[in-house]
Amino acid sequence: MTDRLEGREKVTGAARYAYEYPLDDPAYAAAVQSTIAKGEITEVHADAALRIPGVLAVLSCENAPHLHEVPDAELALFQSRTVSYRGQFVAMVVAETLDIAREAARHVRVDYVSEPFDARLSADDPRLYKPDTVNPVFPADTEQGDPEGAFNGSAVRVDATYTTPAEHNNPMEPHTTAARWNDDGTLTLYDSTQGSSPTQEIVAQVFGLDRTHVRVISPHVGGGFGSKGTPRPNVVLAAMAAGAVGRPVKFAVPRQQMFATTGYRTPTIQRFRLGADADGTLNSIIHEVFEQSSTLTEFAEQTATPTRVVYQAANRRTSHRLARLDVPTPSWMRAPGETPGMFALESAMDELAFAAGVDPVELRIRNDTDREPESGLPFSSRNLVACLREGADRFGWEHRDAAPGGHWEGRKLVGMGVAASTYPAYMRPNKATARADEDGTFTVRIAAADIGTGARTALTLIAAEALKADADRVTVEIGDSSLPEATVAGGSAGTASWGTAVVRACESLRGKMNGSVPPGGLEASADTAAELDARDEYARHAFGAQFTEVEVDADTGEVRVRRMLGVFAAGRIINPKTARSQFIGGMTMGIGMALMEESVMDPRFGDYVNRDLAQYHVPACADVRDVDAAWVEESDPHLNPMGSKGIGEIGIVGAAASVANAVHHATGVRVRDLPITPARLLPLL
Amino acid sequence: MDSEVTPVHAEITLLVNGTEHRLRVDTRASLLDTLREDLGLTGSKKGCDHGQCGACTVLLDGRRANACLALAVAHDGAEVVTVEGLARDGRLSALQEAFIEQDGFQCGYCTPGQLCSATAVLDEAERGWPSAVTEDLRGDPVLDDDEIRERMSGNLCRCGAYTGIVKAVGEAARKTQAEEAKA
Ligand code: FES
Numbered sequence: 022m023t024d025r026l027e028g029r030e031k032v033t034g035a036a037r038y039a040y041e042y043p044l045d046d047p048a049y050a051a052a053v054q055s056t057i058a059k060g061e062i063t064e065v066h067a068d069a070a071l072r073i074p075g076v077l078a079v080l081s082c083e084n085a086p087h088l089h090e091v092p093d094a095e096l097a098l099f100q101s102r103t104v105s106y107r108g109q110f111v112a113m114v115v116a117e118t119l120d121i122a123r124e125a126a127r128h129v130r131v132d133y134v135s136e137p138f139d140a141r142l143s144a145d146d147p148r149l150y151k152p153d154t155v156n157p158v159f160p161a162d163t164e165q166g167d168p169e170g171a172f173n174g175s176a177v178r179v180d181a182t183y184t185t186p187a188e189h190n191n192p193m194e195p196h197t198t199a200a201r202w203n204d205d206g207t208l209t210l211y212d213s214t215q216g217s218s219p220t221q222e223i224v225a226q227v228f229g230l231d232r233t234h235v236r237v238i239s240p241h242v243g244g245g246f247g248s249k250g251t252p253r254p255n256v257v258l259a260a261m262a263a264g265a266v267g268r269p270v271k272f273a274v275p276r277q278q279m280f281a282t283t284g285y286r287t288p289t290i291q292r293f294r295l296g297a298d299a300d301g302t303l304n305s306i307i308h309e310v311f312e313q314s315s316t317l318t319e320f321a322e323q324t325a326t327p328t329r330v331v332y333q334a335a336n337r338r339t340s341h342r343l344a345r346l347d348v349p350t351p352s353w354m355r356a357p358g359e360t361p362g363m364f365a366l367e368s369a370m371d372e373l374a375f376a377a378g379v380d381p382v383e384l385r386i387r388n389d390t391d392r393e394p395e396s397g398l399p400f401s402s403r404n405l406v407a408c409l410r411e412g413a414d415r416f417g418w419e420h421r422d423a424a425p426g427g428h429w430e431g432r433k434l435v436g437m438g439v440a441a442s443t444y445p446a447y448m449r450p451n452k453a454t455a456r457a458d459e460d461g462t463f464t465v466r467i468a469a470a471d472i473g474t475g476a477r478t479a480l481t482l483i484a485a486e487a488l489k490a491d492a493d494r495v496t497v498e499i500g501d502s503s504l505p506e507a508t509v510a511g512g513s514a515g516t517a518s519w520g521t522a523v524v525r526a527c528e529s530l531r532g533k534m535n536g537s538v539p540p541g542g543l544e545a546s547a548d549t550a551a552e553l554d555a556r557d558e559y560a561r562h563a564f565g566a567q568f569t570e571v572e573v574d575a576d577t578g579e580v581r582v583r584r585m586l587g588v589f590a591a592g593r594i595i596n597p598k599t600a601r602s603q604f605i606g607g608m609t610m611g612i613g614m615a616l617m618e619e620s621v622m623d624p625r626f627g628d629y630v631n632r633d634l635a636q637y638h639v640p641a642c643a644d645v646r647d648v649d650a651a652w653v654e655e656s657d658p659h660l661n662p663m664g665s666k667g668i669g670e671i672g673i674v675g676a677a678a679s680v681a682n683a684v685h686h687a688t689g690v691r692v693r694d695l696p697i698t699p700a701r702l703l704p705l706l
Numbered sequence: 707m708d709s710e711v712t713p714v715h716a717e718i719t720l721l722v723n724g725t726e727h728r729l730r731v732d733t734r735a736s737l738l739d740t741l742r743e744d745l746g747l748t749g750s751k752k753g754c755d756h757g758q759c760g761a762c763t764v765l766l767d768g769r770r771a772n773a774c775l776a777l778a779v780a781h782d783g784a785e786v787v788t789v790e791g792l793a794r795d796g797r798l799s800a801l802q803e804a805f806i807e808q809d810g811f812q813c814g815y816c817t818p819g820q821l822c823s824a825t826a827v828l829d830e831a832e833r834g835w836p837s838a839v840t841e842d843l844r845g846d847p848v849l850d851d852d853e854i855r856e857r858m859s860g861n862l863c864r865c866g867a868y869t870g871i872v873k874a875v876g877e878a879a880r881k882t883q884a885e886e887a888k889a
């Protein structure tokens with residue numbers, strides 16, 4: 022139970038985020054967004070802005086420096102006259118102060134020729150196609166047996182379509198970059214990123230620099246939830262601006278502009294067919310997903326992939342179809358794929374439980390499997406059943422009356438729901454160094470990121486254990502691309518991947534030390550690429566079960582979560598204190614997904630209409646009452662030296678279904694379209 | 707047009723965390739930008755710049771306020787306490803300690819605002835100010851979990867650290883009350 026190591030800095034305001042580094046005479050950037058969804062820029066009128074005292078430069082497609090092409094076309098800032106979505110950055114102003122820059126941005130006029138566009142996702146769009154792979158490299162479609170035939174021949178059938186809306190990550194710290202070109206031609210970036218090494222590499226490509234000539238510094242990051250996992254246009258904008266005015270430039274994407282330019286979760290339309298025997302044993306699972314990307318970049322979310330993992334069934338099919346629309350580019354948002362996919366699967370399982378007359382917990386236990394259904398690989402460990410049983414026990418599931426609807430407490434309807442969670446235990450190759458000094462202290466270096474996950478603390482505990490030293494003698498340095506190269510904080514793979522490199526570097530150091538440290542100290546390094554290549558083939562996933570009790574106001578349709586408990590099986594938990602916060606944080610975001618989060622596309626403009634925190638609702642303190650997380654002991658020798666699985670995302674997976682299933686139990690109403698707002702629910706009560 | 711966009715400046719005085727500052731500010735500048743950019747007090751955060759998240763919460767003349775919604779020029783002579791001013795002589799306040807103990811944050815970006823808000827919550831309860839969930843408007847409000855959740859709902863935390871925040875504020879409230887009872 023170790024306190025967060027940077028806790029003191031964070032509670033005193035001393036922890037610095039990207040915008041907050043003292044820079045010599047900084048200038049400030051403000052961006053201009055396109056007001057059309059598709060078309061060409063004919064002219065950019067900068068003179069009015071340039072006449073304002075304090076304005077240093079206006080940059081747009083008319084005068085921007087040439088950038089090198091990289092796979093993510095979102096980074097080709099001001100490189101063409103083409104507008105690909107409404108809200109795209111089309112110009113910027115750099116000025117002496119933020120107030121001047123913002124004011125001047127309003128005086129930049131952009132003329133366009135507009136073209137017809139389409140920003141509406143539908144399951145019968147003729148432009149839907151099968152992507153080659155879904156994020157990151159999964160097959161788009163899979164099939165085994167005779168899914169249709171088995172479905173048609175099943176005694177109990179569920180055939181339902183679920184939709185999830187676009188959602189925005191909305192980390193509390195906006196996407197921010199402060200950029201400085203140094204006299205030797207190198208570039209320093211203070212950037213709010215989930216990965217200083219990948220950002221370094223991509224920014225170097227964009228500006229045609231040697232990788233070592235870019236340094237990305239990001240010791241503290243105010244959340245990201247995937248949206249800071251890849252460089253966004255803000256980093257290019259700040260660096261370009263700094264080059265243009267020959268001074269350091271700071272740029273934080275205003276909250277309203279984040280909705281178009283920093284990524285979001287794609288909306289999904291998902292049709293599920295489940296066919297089962299009378300006792301609920303699954304014969305057939307068919308999961309068809311329809312989703313969107315922009316015309317700029319193909320981002321195909323892996324929404325159906327959890328369906329390939331969780332339950333047995335001899336006959337099965339999953340598919341993804343993507344429409345490239347005239348919309349902002351979607352990207353990663355906390356458990357991309359698993360989150361919307363498991364909302365649909367776990368809602369459908371709940372429907373099947375009622376159709377078959379089987380208890381929802383029991384139904385899931387009945388369809389457990391000891392091999393990953395589609396690959397046939399054994400699981401390295403799988404304790405879904407233990408999570409279900411333990412959770413049911415702790416939550417008081419046995420007091421639940423099976424019949425849905427009509428559980429009145431005054432004017433409130435009360436109900437309980439359950440859903441399973443799952444998330445892959447990914448690992449990526451990393452490098453680290455470990456150093457021993459004569460005074461008995463150790464320093465471990467790796468370009469890992471702590472975006473609030475507790476990574477700094479967890480890696481320190483991991484290093485201390487490997488060094489057989491007290492944690493207070495160990496310093497772990499992270500958040501800087503000048504440290505040994507590390508992969509992104511994403512895919513819940515951070516601690517497992519970085520931790521392995523840290524352990525190997527520490528082991529190697531101990532081997533060299535042989536009990537003593539010579540004058541000048543000792544250093545050792547590690548690279549885990551070969552180790553990862555040599556791993557045995559297993560299906561590696563974390564599992565969990567989430568239980569929710571809701572009350573529904575029968576007069577207003579308002580749903581409130583009374584209690585929520587997640588029980589997880591995620592290997593060894595490195596630091597219970599920060600781990601609990603990770604699980605609960607994910608579940609809290611899941612409450613938001615279930616009840617309030619929705620980015621509303623206006624197809625007449627091709628843009629999200631709710632674009633601030635007053636209109637895009639995230640859970641507030643009063644929305645989160647009794648939410649708790651627990652875990653079952655799980656020892657898994659096939660993972661990594663720590664025996665850990667990732668925990669940053671699994672908390673949100675299944676959470677929304679758990680809430681929706683509780684709403685059904687309370688009211689008898691099945692809401693298949695998120696979020697479950699009073700406007701949606703009340704007419705059905 | 708030029709006349710309307712030429713910056714207008716004004717001289718003001720601010721007493722920030724006990725130190726007096728004489729400043730020349732753009733009359734459009736928010737108190738938040740003034741603290742962060744002019745005074746280098748970057749503890750107060752900007753999450754939305756529109757009064758919707760609470761990350762910028764400071765104590766302005768003793769009461770909590772969103773510094774992004776306050777124009778600096780309108781607060782000439784004001785007394786401001788930011789997160790940097792909550793610890794005394796390097797000693798953390800009971801709230802700051804409780805936030806660490808209860809893990810009332812993850813990324814830490816909302817934390818300065820949460821702490822300033824919570825500092826004011828303790829004070830408001832002490833003065834007997836009711837909230838929307840206070841049942842007995844005559845008695846002194848007791849900071850139970852429902853009261854804390856209601857009073858802290860102006861400060862968003864996207865990391866979802868609310869359960870820890872509520873525990874931390876409760877713990878600090880009990881500690882403060884116990885100390886007062888002793889005194
Ligand atoms: S920054 Fe002031 S309320 Fe959000």
Ligand code: FES
Binds near residue numbers: 473865
């Ligand atoms: S701790 Fe990250 S937003 Fe609250």
